[in-house]
Structures are given as C-alpha cells and as structure tokens.
Amino acid sequence: MTDSADTTPAPITHFYSPETPRSELTVYRGPLVGRSGARQFDATGSITLRWNPSPMLQWSGVSKDVDVGIDLTTGSLTLEEPSIEVLSKHSLRIASGDEGPPDNIRWKGGGPLGRVVAGNPKAKDLAHATFILANLPTMQVGAKLRHETTWYLGRTVLTGAGWKVTLDSPRNYREIEVDLRDNGGHAVTHTGRVEREDSTDFSTEDLQDVLHVLRYVLSLACGRWTSPVLPVAYNNAAEPAWSEWTSPLISPWRPSLGLVDGFHPEQLQEIFERIAAAWADPLKQEVVQRAIYYLIDANDPHPLELAVSSAQSGLELLAWSELVEDRHIYTAKAYGPLKAHESMRELLALHSISEKFPPGLTELASVAAKLTGLAVGDGPEVLTRMRNGVMHPSRAKPKFSTGEWYDAWCLARHYLQLSILGYLGYQGTHRDPAVKVHFTGQIEKVPWNP
Template identity: 30%
Template sequence: MTQDKTARAIEEPLSPLYSFNRPNEPVLLHQGPLSDVAPDSRSGVIELSCSPSPRLRWTCTTHDEDRPTLPGEVDLSIERHGQPLNLKAICRTHGEGWINHCEFGDPGAELERLLVHWMNLPDILGNATLEERRDGQIHRWAGRWRGDIDGWSIILDSRPDLSKLVRDAHVENVFVLTHVMEVRRSDGELFSVKSAEDLLEQLRVGLSFALGRWVAPALPVGYGDSGKVLWESWSSVLCDPLQGTGAAWLYYHSTDDFDDYMRSLLGAFSREGEQGLLRFQMVFAVQTNNVGFIEQRVLAAFSVFENIEWIELVLGGRVSEAEYRSKKWPGEARLREVLRSASISTDLGDFELPALEEFAKQENLKDGPAALVRLRNRLVHPNSPRDEVYRFAGASTDAWFLARHYLTMLILKRIGYPGRYSKQMPPFGWFGSTEPMPWNEKR
C-alpha cells in the first residue's frame, strides 16, 4: 500500500446537521405543521427517502372528509429557522408526494463555511484519525481526509461504521449518508453561495468519475461568520447504490492517490474554459460504466472521443477543420493520434480481449483504435441486416472494456493526474493492485 505523505493526527469528528441514517432509512428534514396543502394546517413530514432510491418526499395527515387533492403541483408552507417558507411540490396522491428542489435563505449570502452530507461514498482512507466516545468506550478510525486545494480548505469525515456498511452493501441496494464535509476558504475569507454550488458540482462529477458510479453531495448548509444559517438546499439526488467493489479506477485506500486526484481535479476545473468540457467528458465516462446495455456504453464513449479529438486536434491547432473532416483523418486515425500523444498504448496485445482480437484479425485491423472504431461503425451502420458483428461472441463486451480504458486514461491525462490507478481491464487484478499512469512510467 502507498505510504501516506502525512502522519495521522487524532481529531474529533465533525457533527453532521442531520444524523447518519441506517441503510435505506429516511433522513428526517421537517416534522410539524404543513400549511396550504389543505384548508387548515396539518401535521406533516418532509424527508429524504432512501428507498427504493433517494428522493425528497412529503406526507401529511388526512381526514375522511377531505376533498381529494388532484395530482400535480402544490404549494407547501413550513417554518424553517424561524422563518415561513413556501415550497413548490408535486402531489402524487392525496396527502403525499415529492419535492424536486428547494432552497432556503439568501442565495446572495456570503458564507463563512459550508457543511454538506455525502451519500454512498466508499470508505476512503483519511490522513487523520477520528476519535469519539460511545458507550463508555473510545472508538478510533482513519476516517478524515483534509486538504487545502485551489483556495479551499476541505475536511471530509466518514461515519464510524462505514467499513461494515460497505462490507454488507452487496446484500441489497443501499442508500445511506456516509460522510460529512466542511468547506472553508483557505485564507479565511467569505465566499458566495454560487461558488459553493460550483465546488459541490465539481466534486459530485469528479468523485463519480473516479468511482465509476454516481455519488452525491446532499443537504448542504451555509453558515455566516456569526454561525447563523444563511442558506440551505434540499434536492432529490442522483445516486447509485453503495458498493463494496465496483468500477472505481481510483484506489481510494491510498491516501496519496486520493490526495493527488483531488488536487488534479479541482485544479483542472479552475482553469478557464475547462468547466463545461471536463464536466461533459466525466459525465459520459460515468455513463459508460452503468447505463443500459453494453452497446449503449460503447456509443457513449465515442461521444467523448469525438469531443477530445476535436479539442486536441482542431482547437489545439494541429489539424485544420477541413483536414479533420477529410478522409485523411478517419475515426481510427484521430483516436490513435490522441492516444499516442497521451502515451497511451494502442496495442491490443496489452490486454486479454480475445473476442475483439479475433474480430480485428478477421477484419485485418492493426490495433485497438482500428478495432474499436470498426466495431462501433458496424453497430451503427451494419453492412447488412444480418451483419456478422454478433457472431464474435463477447466482442461488444471487449470493446466496452477497451473504450472505457481509453476514455479514463484520456481524461486523467487531460487533468494532469500524477498518481496511480486500479486497472479496469482484463486480466483483472485485485482492487488495490495499482499501476502508474503511462505518461509517468520510466521508458
């Protein structure tokens, strides 16, 4: 295992605003009067439901004599932090429904710190040890990661029982609050709600890309320098079930690698013009892991390949737009060139992809980009209604492995990640068997 750069101190964990829930247990956000949904104020509940998937739900008491509420948009009123608040909600059936998103407080407020909960992050090895006393005993766990990155001071604390939750995650689809994060400016200055939201979106997309599944920041709360809550946001979050294993390329039990990735990620997002492009690439990379059928994942990868090829070759001034669109630069040549420039091997023999190798041999194709592009083109534009692609059993799966690998490597090269990665290609090793990035290898 990689040695940590920082000796672990023993510290007290952050206190979450909302207590860590048990697996699939709802997180209670409001319990009390719920107005405007009925002629009189009713007792109601708003919660972040975690079953069957995360969603903001509301319910209220009903009476037999009530006139049924028709499905559709309704207004709800609650009291929050001593202030009356109006929420736009959806009524599904009489007395219950859901809420997509709502914010409280001043969106123009200047914040001193942000507290946010995270759903379904794994047990990331921290660079500090947390300690708390429970049932008369002292409990310690390496659950705090701390970093000062790109002007932000970030603390990420795991819940004390997370390792057990991860071990048991294969039993059912688990949705649970796993971490609490505190964010401040490194120089102690105040920051805007907009900058906090931008940071959370960068972390949401970046950590999901690293883990190969959607994880989510949830229920952020912004505090002013007086300690008063100035802003709060509730949303139905996009999140995949907690996994003990999965498609993570980042070995998050290496503190060094996690630290390197966080620095590369936020540094890349801070560069002018990168935010939209990098987000597009990472979102589609997550889709290549867990959306639809294998063929859909391969096609999703090609959307990013074309994006990267256009940026590197045309916007980078290496090829004119006319040349790019000419026969001189077919799809396989463009992909081969961006891989070569990133020191990423194009040799099919580097991996165990027997079905794709057989397809390449039959088609007289020389390397991975040629095989991958040809198979993709045959899927979309077959030579006949009974094209022969599917007679190579497993070729689509092999193409998915290769496309995912190329895509991950190209994005990591783009953000300048210097650490190691856990290979997601056959022959598979155990999670934690990491390799250096190809552009860092001694040749």
C-alpha cells in the same frame, strides 16, 4: 485506546443526521403553502429525503381548507395536482414533532418535490459548510479520528483552488459497506466539511461551485454517481444560514469501477486539485462534466455494446476538444473529414497512450481476425468498427462473442479514463480498466509520466 489528553478529533457532525445509515431524513416539519391552480391554501406537513428505491425528496401535507381542489372562479374541480411550497421563515431548522396536523382535516396529499433553498440564498459571510455522502467507498488509510475511547483511521482531506474539503467515515464503515455489498441500495457512508484554505468568507454561489466539483471528483473516483447531500452552510456566528434540499444524483451500490484505489488517497487529492483548477474555465468545465458522464455510462456493462458506444462518444468529445479547441492542431473545417478512429488515434498519441491491445485483453486478437483490412493491434479501429456494426447492422458484418465484447469494453474504458486524466494534466497513478483482475493496492502509472 485514548486518554483524557488525547486531541484526536471526533468525526464531523451534520445538521441533518440519519438514525441509521439507511434511515430517511425529515428535513422540515411545519407550515406549508399549497397551490391548486390559481388557488392558495394553508397546510401543515413535512419534507423528507428517502433513499429507496432511489434518492427522492418528497413532501406530505394535510389541510383543513374545505375546497382545496375547487377553482373558486368557476366552481369546477381543478385538473392540477396541488403543489407545495415551504414558508422560508420556517425552513432552516431541525425538524421536530411539535407541530401536529390540524383538526378537521379536509385534504391530504404528497409527492416528489423539486429543489428547495432554505435560509438566505445570497449569503456571502459563510465560514464553512457540512454535508453527508452516500455510497462512497472508504479510503483504507487516512488521518485518525476518535470514537468514544478508541480511535480509527477515517479522515481524508482534499485541497485545491483555495478550498479544503474534509471527508470522515464513521467507526462502523466496514459494517455499512458489507451491508451495501450484500443488499445494494443506498446508505450514508461519510460526513463532510468544506471551507476556504485561508479561512476567509465565501458565498452560496462559491459553495455551490465547489460542491459540483466534489460531485464529479468523487463520482470519477468511484466509477458511479455520488453527490454531496443536504449541504448546510454556517455564517461567522456559527449559525446555520443556508441549505439546499433536492433529490441527489447517487447510483445504487455496485462494485467500484473507479480509478482510485482505497490505499492511495494521493490519487483522490490530485483528481480534486485538477478538476477544481479546470472549473475556472467554462469550456473545460463543460468538457470534464460530459466526459465523466460518458465514462460512468460506460462503466455500466448492461449491455456491453451500449457501454462501448458511450466510451467512444466520450473519446470523440475529448478528441474535438484537444485537437480543435485547445491545441489548434486542426481547424473545425479540417477536422470534419477525419474518421472516428483517426481522431481517436491522434488523441491517444497526444498523451502517449498506446493504440495497441493491452496484454491482458486476449479476446481482441480474435476480433481483429474477423475484421478485414485491419492493422494488427489497432485498438481505435477495432472499437470504431465494432460500434459501427451495432449502429449499422448487416448480414455481411461479423458478430462477436460476449468475451470479445467484454475485452472491447475494457479497452474502451482504458482509453477514455486515460484520456480524461490526460486532459486534466493528471500525473499520478490509477486503477486501469484494462487490468481485468485487480488486487487491493494495485495501481498503474499513466503512460505520459512513466
């Protein structure tokens, strides 16, 4: 319980807030500009972010213009679907119901909408920004938040590269996660706030950088895509100055295959710190982005063979980046003749990652027995030869059971996850994909910092 003197903060509020975690969000309602071929016309309508079947920004509009679909120069019907643009002077405001459709409607349309920037796209006097997140598992420990007359542990604060990011879960976050677990799909799970640690101003370009960092941090953490949604930035006068409307990259809910455990927020903090630092180097930024893409692809086991191939592609990316670009162990010419399992083995050795089979992956012994000329317990060569068997099938090559592919999948993700963490210089703990049965709170140390 709380009393009147309690200073516990309430959760962050956002400019665009859904009525329920699964409610669509209407971000704009009012005048629109329509285009049909070379023709421009006036329209009225709305722009809405819908969650299902996948997150999609959509427009709907009506017009009393008589000849929306007619090319006035030729008098013929245009072949293009009319497109819609937002009048910028009206764009950054709470959607309201005070602008109904015009009389004498002659045209009605709707469809998907690309990225829209509302407000000032070049603002430089921003003090903070807020956003919402969907399908992000909640940390089980955190700072206190107030809900009416009670409090709960729902706040996570991340810092790095001069930024401070606050993530708040709602009081009923357990109900939301139960609903997602039972029914899948998408639902809003958090509100967030981003600002400079020293409270100095920042620009929209700075903000977009840190929001991209946050997408990769949180997606790596939970093992599937999630992104900040509908960010709104405020200037020093506390007025909304900028917003971005787009269809966010968010995977449907599925059991988390991420490396962060809900009882260990320090893992998320260090990942944010490391990725934010890497963002200053354009090459490292590119490598981190692609490696996380490969890992998230590998986390989808349908089918297992493609998931293993995705993980191995990520390992090849990191091997080139570490052995050639960063450490200069090989020149590009000398690296070329290396076989895939040889470069993978050298990458693992850089970070003290054992090439031997982890003890829980018992099916790999039977895989090794089917492959001739294989050293006992050589994980890199097992993965390479299994992948090659899929890419270059023949009657002479051995076939593998689902159980054998499953253990190979765990091994490939184990190697790739650790290699990403090694590339980032991460020193903490993680949830290891090679441990097939995880209990809440169970974590493993990275091998280079035992």
